[in-house]
Amino acid sequence: MTVHTTACPRNCYSTCAMRVTVEHGQVTAMDPHEGNPATSEGACLKGLSYLERVTSPERILHPMKRTAAGAFERVTWDEALDLIAQQLETARRQHGPRSVFYYSASGTKGLLNSCGLAFWRQFGGCTTTYGDLCWPAGLEATRLTFGDNRQSAPWDIAEARLIVMWGKNASETNLHQMRFVHQALDQGAVLVVIDPRRTPTSDRAHMLVQPRPGTDGALALGLAHLLIEAGHVDLPFIRDHVQGYEPFAKLVKSWTPVRTAKVCGVPEGQILELADLMGQVAPMSICAGFGMQRYTNGGQTMRAIQALLPLTGNLGKPGAGWIYANLATQIFGHLKDPLDFYPPEQPDGVVRVSVSTARLGVDMAAQQDPPLKVGWVERGNPATQNPDTPAVLAALRSLDFLVVVDERLTDTAREAHLILPSKSLFEQTDVIGAYWHAYLQIRQKVMEPPGEVRPETEVYRALGLRLGLTPDQLAECLPEPGDAGVEAWLEARLAPHGLNLEHLRQGPVLAPGAEEVAFADHRFTTPSGKVELLSDEAVARWGVDALPDYHPPVESQAAGGGKHPLHLLTPNTKNSIHSQFLPLQVIRQLMPGPTLEMGPEDAHARGLKDGERVRIFNDRGSLVMPLRISLGMRPGAVAAFNGFGAEDGGSVNLLSLGRETDLGHGAGFHDNLVEVERA
Ligand SMILES: Nc1nc2c(c(=O)[nH]1)N[C@H]1C(S)=C(S)[C@@H](COP(=O)(O)OP(=O)(O)OC[C@H]3O[C@@H](n4cnc5c(=O)[nH]c(N)nc54)[C@H](O)[C@@H]3O)O[C@H]1N2
Numbered sequence: 001m002t003v004h005t006t007a008c009p010r011n012c013y014s015t016c017a018m019r020v021t022v023e024h025g026q027v028t029a030m031d032p033h034e035g036n037p038a039t040s041e042g043a044c045l046k047g048l049s050y051l052e053r054v055t056s057p058e059r060i061l062h063p064m065k066r067t068a069a070g071a072f073e074r075v076t077w078d079e080a081l082d083l084i085a086q087q088l089e090t091a092r093r094q095h096g097p098r099s100v101f102y103y104s105a106s107g108t109k110g111l112l113n114s115c116g117l118a119f120w121r122q123f124g125g126c127t128t129t130y131g132d133l134c135w136p137a138g139l140e141a142t143r144l145t146f147g148d149n150r151q152s153a154p155w156d157i158a159e160a161r162l163i164v165m166w167g168k169n170a171s172e173t174n175l176h177q178m179r180f181v182h183q184a185l186d187q188g189a190v191l192v193v194i195d196p197r198r199t200p201t202s203d204r205a206h207m208l209v210q211p212r213p214g215t216d217g218a219l220a221l222g223l224a225h226l227l228i229e230a231g232h233v234d235l236p237f238i239r240d241h242v243q244g245y246e247p248f249a250k251l252v253k254s255w256t257p258v259r260t261a262k263v264c265g266v267p268e269g270q271i272l273e274l275a276d277l278m279g280q281v282a283p284m285s286i287c288a289g290f291g292m293q294r295y296t297n298g299g300q301t302m303r304a305i306q307a308l309l310p311l312t313g314n315l316g317k318p319g320a321g322w323i324y325a326n327l328a329t330q331i332f333g334h335l336k337d338p339l340d341f342y343p344p345e346q347p348d349g350v351v352r353v354s355v356s357t358a359r360l361g362v363d364m365a366a367q368q369d370p371p372l373k374v375g376w377v378e379r380g381n382p383a384t385q386n387p388d389t390p391a392v393l394a395a396l397r398s399l400d401f402l403v404v405v406d407e408r409l410t411d412t413a414r415e416a417h418l419i420l421p422s423k424s425l426f427e428q429t430d431v432i433g434a435y436w437h438a439y440l441q442i443r444q445k446v447m448e449p450p451g452e453v454r455p456e457t458e459v460y461r462a463l464g465l466r467l468g469l470t471p472d473q474l475a476e477c478l479p480e481p482g483d484a485g486v487e488a489w490l491e492a493r494l495a496p497h498g499l500n501l502e503h504l505r506q507g508p509v510l511a512p513g514a515e516e517v518a519f520a521d522h523r524f525t526t527p528s529g530k531v532e533l534l535s536d537e538a539v540a541r542w543g544v545d546a547l548p549d550y551h552p553p554v555e556s557q558a559a560g561g562g563k564h565p566l567h568l569l570t571p572n573t574k575n576s577i578h579s580q581f582l583p584l585q586v587i588r589q590l591m592p593g594p595t596l597e598m599g600p601e602d603a604h605a606r607g608l609k610d611g612e613r614v615r616i617f618n619d620r621g622s623l624v625m626p627l628r629i630s631l632g633m634r635p636g637a638v639a640a641f642n643g644f645g646a647e648d649g650g651s652v653n654l655l656s657l658g659r660e661t662d663l664g665h666g667a668g669f670h671d672n673l674v675e676v677e678r679a
């Protein structure tokens with residue numbers, strides 16, 4: 001029996017440190033690792049379900065090729081690699097390397113992920129995506145306002161007297177954060193949750209504000225109006241550290257409680273009460289989730305919310321500030337700069353970055369000179385996770401040849417001509433960062449991959465040899481073969497930061513720039529050196545207003561009237577990380593399939609009963625699933641979790657359109673209108 005330090009590499013705030021026990025080559029136990037005080041309770045149920053996930057009979061253990069009849073049959077690695085090499089060579093010869101499309105998303109964290117694109121550069125180039133499905137509107141808003149995505153240590157929120165959980169459902173998506181929230185509450189802090197849905201995060205909330213989806217920007221402007229009018233502003237802080245206060249104050253003059261209440265669909269009294277809390281209870285932490293930035297106005301919404309902190313002087317102090325994303329661990333270059341998500345003004349000449357990930361299907365189809373011929377998907381499941389599923393499927397199906405690297409048969413893998421098996425978190429060593437805490441962690445190889453599974457780096461090496469890459473070219477993009485090669489590759493990247501693998505094996509290590517209290521230095525790396533309520537860069541780069549004025553989201557404007565009057569929210573659940581974990585038995589027991597949540601008024605108006613099957617539809621598509629009537633749902637809004645696929649009838653992006661957010665090239669998933677009827 002051996003015990004190893006490792007960490008969960010899923011795209012999740014918590015990024016838990018763990019100790020795993022291995023007996024006879026199999027993981028038999030997963031325990032908390034005290035070296036990461038942010039996640040000291042240990043892994044969640046999903047984490048514990050790795051015991052099932054890595055040995056699941058559903059796991060793909062060898063290459064599989066689609067037959068003419070549409071089934072998948074096992075092939076050898078030699079057959080698979082020969083076939084891929086031949087397809088790639090044909091595409092490159094006939095259309096040039098940019099006819100190869102490389103798509104990767106957020107399936108796993110790790111420095112070795114960068115080998116993918118590095119390989120395609122050596123191939124001669126490829127076409128790939130820009131933007132991100134997740135958080136870029138908020139990242140860019142934060143950068144424009146504060147200069148950088150810095151945030152205080154996770155436990156600092158325990159010092160807050162007022163916590164505003166704004167569009168974040170931490171009880172499900174960052175459950176380790178709730179421990180520190182509970183500490184604050186136990187010491188008398190006030191918790192406000194702002195979400196159109198009542199979620200478990202509001203179980204101990206003093207106030208739940210349920211705005212009309214996509215109107216949070218207006219709510220923030222209305223709150224700013226009241227704070228300024230009541231004189232609840234920190235004028236010395238504003239004088240020294242804020243740019244644009246005067247024009248901002250002028251803008252919010254028109255955001256009276258009456259107007260704000262009308263736009264947001266929130267009682268006027270609640271807005272007054274919240275403004276009072278913000279004006280009188282300090283320190284205040286605003287913990288912003290990703291919910292309200294998944295709209296076409298999401299970036300400006302985030303800027304408007306951020307303004308409430310400098311107005312009230314809630315920056316750079318313990319228990320105060322903006323909690324959105326901590327990029328302290330992104331020290332290895334390729335993720336450091338949120339600008340990486342944007343199309344480079346000067347493409348590097350080899351890689352064409354021309355497909356918006358929010359518009360994946362439509363943009364793929366639009367590629368000419370050359371058109372896309374061969375696709376390679378790894379760490380992503382675009383057939384369920386990207387907006388506008390029909391366009392995504394059409395684009396994938398129009399390729400001559402599609403390779404998907406995954407550990408199970410996802411909706412995307414079903415579209416592949418060839419599926420390659422992927423490693424699990426226990427089967428290759430890597431180094432991972434996080435975006436809530438500031439710990440760098442090792443994700444350790446603790447067992448041999450099962451079956452014929454090979455890590456991506458080994459697959460690329462074998463493919464590179466077939467494509468005639470020279471030893472120098474292979475060394476340029478990949479580690480040397482085997483575990484020793486991977487470790488040497490990682491050491492070379494850690495060394496410049498004074499780190500090494502042995503150190504990480506002892507336990508999580510704080511990133512060099514980690515801060516206890518962000519912005520305590522009052523250093524804002526914006527063009528003016530101040531917090532920018534007014535941003536010329538926002539205008540120049542994104543063509544939005546210099547002030548975070550409110551504009552309704554494109555589609556939601558028509559809510560209430562018309563044939564599709566309901567907002568469809570498609571949030572995340574504690575039971576999955578997007579499309580991952582849902583198929584496991586242990587998870588199925590808790591969540592057997594998709595459901596649609598609807599408030600009693602909307603259900604009554606449609607004559608619908610709890611538990612019956614309903615059809616959710618708009619002009620883009622329809623889905624059928626059981627209805628769950630919930631007192632916690634705001635009238636006019638319904639919700640179904642994202643992550644389920646076609647087989648479960650829960651592929652929610654059949655109903656969404658690929659619209660980019662106003663800042664950062666994100667995806668406006670929640671700006672989505674539907675109607676619901678009995679199925
Ligand atoms: N268990 C679990 N944890 C996860 C993930 C997961 O899939 N499962 N995913 C990880 C990733 S990649 C991400 S991006 C994060 C996301 O973490 P969160 O931001 O917490 O999650 P979301 O579900 O996207 O959105 C949060 C809330 O926003 C609400 N919301 C929707 N529209 C609006 C609006 O207009 N205004 C307001 N105020 N609220 C709105 C939704 O109802 C939802 O409850 O979680 C990470 N952690």
Ligand SMILES: Nc1nc2c(c(=O)[nH]1)N[C@H]1C(S)=C(S)[C@@H](COP(=O)(O)OP(=O)(O)OC[C@H]3O[C@@H](n4cnc5c(=O)[nH]c(N)nc54)[C@H](O)[C@@H]3O)O[C@H]1N2
Pocket residue numbers: 011105106107108133134135290294378379380381382384385386405406407408410422423424456570571572577578579580642652653656669
């Ligand atoms: N409607 C709607 N859609 C959404 C969202 C929403 O709120 N609403 N949220 C969006 C957000 S925030 C995000 S982050 C995205 C997530 O979108 P994706 O990143 O595409 O989604 P995941 O389901 O996490 O998984 C990707 C795939 O990676 C595979 N994978 C895991 N580890 C590895 C590995 O080591 N190697 C390889 N090759 N594959 C691996 C998994 O098996 C899984 O099939 O979804 C977005 N989609």
Ligand SMILES: [Mo]
Pocket residue numbers: 011133134135
């Ligand atoms: Mo995400």
